[in-house]
Amino acid sequence: MSETTPGSGARPSTTKATLGLTGLTVNAMALIAGAAMWFGIVAFKEHHSFNTFKHVFVPSFGLAANCVCMLFYLVGPWMVPGMNKTEPYVALGVVAAWGIYGRVYFKRRSAKLGRPVFLTERSATAS
Numbered sequence: 001m002s003e004t005t006p007g008s009g010a011r012p013s014t015t016k017a018t019l020g021l022t023g024l025t026v027n028a029m030a031l032i033a034g035a036a037m038w039f040g041i042v043a044f045k046e047h048h049s050f051n052t053f054k055h056v057f058v059p060s061f062g063l064a065a066n067c068v069c070m071l072f073y074l075v076g077p078w079m080v081p082g083m084n085k086t087e088p089y090v091a092l093g094v095v096a097a098w099g100i101y102g103r104v105y106f107k108r109r110s111a112k113l114g115r116p117v118f119l120t121e122r123s124a125t126a127s
Contacts, residue, residue: 025091026070026073026088026091026092026094026095027094027095027098029066029069029070030095032066033062033063033066033067036059036062036063037059037060037063039059040054040055040056040058040059041055041056041059041060073088073091074088074089074092076088
């Protein structure tokens with residue numbers, strides 16, 4: 001990390017740890033958005049306590065807010081002086097690598113176990 005003099009207004013360069021934490025933050029935001037949509041809309045769709053406001057509107061609003069935050073994360077470095085312009089795109093690369101790894105893992109694991117990756121029909125034990 002480069003040294004700066006106090007009051008100079010210069011920022012130290014971005015370190016690998018900062019980029020790693022940024023990647024984790026982006027991954028967490030993607031996971032939270034996916035979980036909100038899954039649990040709110042898909043999992044409660046046929047539940048007896050399903051409420052359209054609680055299980056469709058609120059998760060959709062959360063997803064929209066998350067998307068706006070991510071959009072600012074990508075556009076912000078060009079609008080706000082002093083922000084690192086490469087950091088959000090490196091973080092997106094981490095997210096893409098994580099997604100590709102997960103896809104490959106699930107496909108290989110399913111093939112090894114002789115199971116389909118996605119179930120197309122309900123099992124006999126599910127009711």
